[in-house]
Amino acid sequence: xxxARRLLVATPAFLVSAAAASACPACMSTDPKxxxxxxxxxxxxxxxxxxxxxxxxxxLWRHYS
Amino acid sequence: xxSVLPLQTVPGTRRLSNAVLGVAIFxxxxxxxxxxxxxxxxxxxxxxxxxxxxxxxxxxxxxxRTAVNTAALLLSGILLWTGNRMMLRSSEAAKRCVxxxxxxxxxxxxxxxxxxxxxxxxxxTITSSTHGGFFYLIIGAHxxxxxxxxxxxxxxxxGAQRRTVSPEVFTAARxxxxxxxxxxxxxxxxxxx
Numbered sequence: 001x002x003x004a005r006r007l008l009v010a011t012p013a014f015l016v017s018a019a020a021a022s023a024c025p026a027c028m029s030t031d032p033k034x035x036x037x038x039x040x041x042x043x044x045x046x047x048x049x050x051x052x053x054x055x056x057x058x059x060l061w062r063h064y065s
Numbered sequence: 066x067x068s069v070l071p072l073q074t075v076p077g078t079r080r081l082s083n084a085v086l087g088v089a090i091f092x093x094x095x096x097x098x099x100x101x102x103x104x105x106x107x108x109x110x111x112x113x114x115x116x117x118x119x120x121x122x123x124x125x126x127x128x129x130r131t132a133v134n135t136a137a138l139l140l141s142g143i144l145l146w147t148g149n150r151m152m153l154r155s156s157e158a159a160k161r162c163v164x165x166x167x168x169x170x171x172x173x174x175x176x177x178x179x180x181x182x183x184x185x186x187x188x189x190t191i192t193s194s195t196h197g198g199f200f201y202l203i204i205g206a207h208x209x210x211x212x213x214x215x216x217x218x219x220x221x222x223x224g225a226q227r228r229t230v231s232p233e234v235f236t237a238a239r240x241x242x243x244x245x246x247x248x249x250x251x252x253x254x255x256x257x258x
Contacts, residue, residue, distance in 0.1 A: 033111060034111050034112055037107055037108055037111035037112075038108065038111075040107075041104040041107055041108055044100060044103075044104060045100060045101065045104055048096065048097060048100050049097060052093040052096060052097070053093075056089060056090070056093060059089070060081070063081055064081075
């Protein structure tokens with residue numbers, strides 16, 4: 001059996017048999033306050049680098065324009 | 066009118082120095098470093114057993130005395146900003162402002178050291194609890210930045226006055242100091258309050 005055929009068989013089998021993982025603390029937390037904290041910190045850690053790069057780009061643009 | 070200090074780049078020049086750009090990138094990286102620490106602390110605080118923070122039996126942080134210290138550091142930033150703006154008009158007043166800013170920064174670190182010694186005597190150590198661990202890690206990292214900023218600022222100011230250091234280096238040191246000053250109220254809010 002070729003690799004492509006093996007993948008074709010294995011992928012649907014894996015998708016059907018895999019259980020949901022508790023990888024999201026914001027979704028799995030029973031306390032709304034804790035879930036909110038996780039969500040807030042996730043947003044901060046995701047947004048801050050974008051904000052920093054954006055601010056640096058804006059600053060350079062202002063400096064040279 | 067006093068002679069103009071060589072501490073400021075000539076107005077109208079558009080060149081961005083390597084020192085300033087380097088410090089800007091460094092500050093961005095440091096902002097992420099502190100954001101990660103604040104994030105970890107906030108989650109540890111939110112998930113503390115029973116929702117009690119600081120943990121029972123641990124000393125309380127000196128909120129009032131640190132508020133005075135916070136004011137000193139903010140004043141240091143304001144004086145540095147004012148001093149830089151005055152440099153093209155009055156060099157003596159500018160010198161006084163920058164010197165006062167450096168001294169206030171030194172006073173901030175010294176008072177923080179006194180508070181740390183008192184907290185250690187009261188039993189708050191880096192291994193006494195999660196609270197102690199986060200406190201010394203985050204506030205200690207900021208204190209290291211303050212010391213580094215003070216050394217850089219003093220060296221750049223001293224060198225720029227004697228024309229052994231370029232004005233752009235002083236600008237870069239000022240930029241780093243503003244970061245250190247503006248970061249502190251956030252840390253005070255998250256750690257002390």
